[in-house]
Amino acid sequence: RAVLCISGGLPKPTNITFLSINMRNILQWSPPEGLQGAEVTYTVQYFIYGQKKWLNKSECRNINRTCCDLSVETSDYEHQYYAKVKAIWETNCSKWVETGRFYPFLETQIGPPGIALSTDEKSISIVLTAPEKWKRNPEDSSVSMQQIYSNLKYNVSIYNTKSNKTWSQCVTNHTLVLGWLEPDTLYCVHVLSLAPGPPRLAQPSEKQCVRTLKDQTSALK
């Protein structure tokens, strides 16, 4: 049931934005200033650019938390969206505060790929697995971000712990062999996914390390 309140009686929430990673789209905001301790609740609506009206998100009506998962409502990533939130406390509520236009296809952060490392004396093989798109239910079939961005690239950074040197390579395929390495040396790798379009935030993978094998020829002497 919509709560009747005096609009503008409260300051607006601030810093409203979409946090989007692999098409999981979370609306988040900061509480209005000056209301510490007050039991403020929030109500969210969203709008599909080009459509006719604002739509309610029933799970985000009169909520205490300062975030709302709009992944389902914004799952058509080739459309664009707006969202807005207002604060409510007792019989007062703020005016709406609105996001800019949100375009998941160009703005979602691409998560890191999966990384599998194997090694011999002088080389390391790296096998990358593209990150998966957010899915509504765990049992839904998986969609790789590669299927959305066919020209997905990866920036692979390699760190030689002995020489303290780091170098990186930009690859498009999913297997990479690093050759001419030093035997019996610990190398650490982390990878960043790069999607086409304007620059966007990206999440580097966890660092993974592997030691090249001892040089067998010197071992036999």
Add this chain to the structure above:
Amino acid sequence: GLRRCLISMDIHHIEEAFQEIKKTIQAKDTFQNVTILSTSETLHSIKPLDVCCMTKNLLAFYVDKVFKDHRELNPQILRKISSIANSFLYMQKALQQCQEQMQCHCRDEATNATRIIHDNYDQLEVRSAAIKSLGELDVFLAWIDKNHQGTSA
């Protein structure tokens, strides 16, 4: 021969130029319930065979209509828009060669899709239509990026 005529240029500096003015431009577009390009039935239904013609038509739409109809007071934004417009002129020249080699054939699908876009534009007051079309440049650039992948850096 080439199934479609690819633009061999780097889209990224256009995307970066637009990225810097996008929030300001889109904030001026107050008609959220209307789109010019963004009806996904229009651009996303374009087949590879029609990519060249559609690209040519949309470049002309922006160069001959949108950039001309738009009035901009902010010098920084104006500079970015001019840079984008110049890049579009360059892309038009690049496509001209395809035209001469008859690889940029326009079928009904591309012609109809172009007409929808012009109709959407003409339904709005001209300044509002221009600002809305500018605000949707990211849609056009993403479409170019996706359909002219063979050549972008």
